[in-house]
Amino acid sequence: MEKIIITVGWxxxxxxxxxxxxxxxxxxxxxxxxxxxxxxxxxxxxxxNFLQDMDEKHPYSLLHSLCLGQPNLEMGNCSISVERMTFRAQQEAVLHITSQxxxxxVGRAAGFRV
Structure with missing residues (x-):
């Protein structure tokens, strides 16, 4: 069977x-x-718990909060928003599970990652 990846926003x-x-x-x-x-x-x-809170934070999903987030973490010479950090972690997890x-x-803006 060929590999099938279905991402669904709802x-x-x-x-x-x-x-x-x-x-x-x-x-x-x-x-x-x-x-x-x-x-x-x-x-x-x-x-x-942090990921669940971020997931429920905005009515339009993490993708919405990513667009509206403000930088608030300093990592070396770089500022990164909590939303962007969470989005990246989810992106990496989606890529990992779809590689298997x-x-x-469903949701979590998976269609923007695959």
């Missing part, structure tokens, strides 16, 4: 999660929604 009330779960079940491939945050926490060393095979990934 809006509250759209019943998107139900649809994506059915797609993953039908194709017999792993499904990631909030479970992706557990992967991000393990791989990045960021606290799961077919996946359905």
């Amino acid at each position: 809006w509250f009330g759209s019943r998107g999660r139900e649809i994506e779960k059915k797609i993953a079940q039908k194709l017999r491939i792993p499904y990631y929604d909030k479970k992706l945050l557990v992967v991000v926490a393990k791989e990045s060393g960021l606290a799961l 095979g077919s996946r359905v990934i």
Whole structure:
């Protein structure tokens, strides 16, 4: 079977999660929604509670907060927003799990990473 990566954005009330779960079940491939945050926490060393708070921070998702975030961390000679740091950690986790095979990934701006 060829590798299939499906990334789905959804809006509250759209019943998107139900649809994506059915797609993953039908194709017999792993499904990631909030479970992706557990992967991000393990791989990045960021606290799961922190990632969950960032995930719920803005009604338009982490991508929205990334655009509106203000630099507030100093890393050497570089300022980086907490939102951007979180986005990068999620990006790396998405790339890692998609390198392992077919996946359905819901939300977390996954479509902007693959």
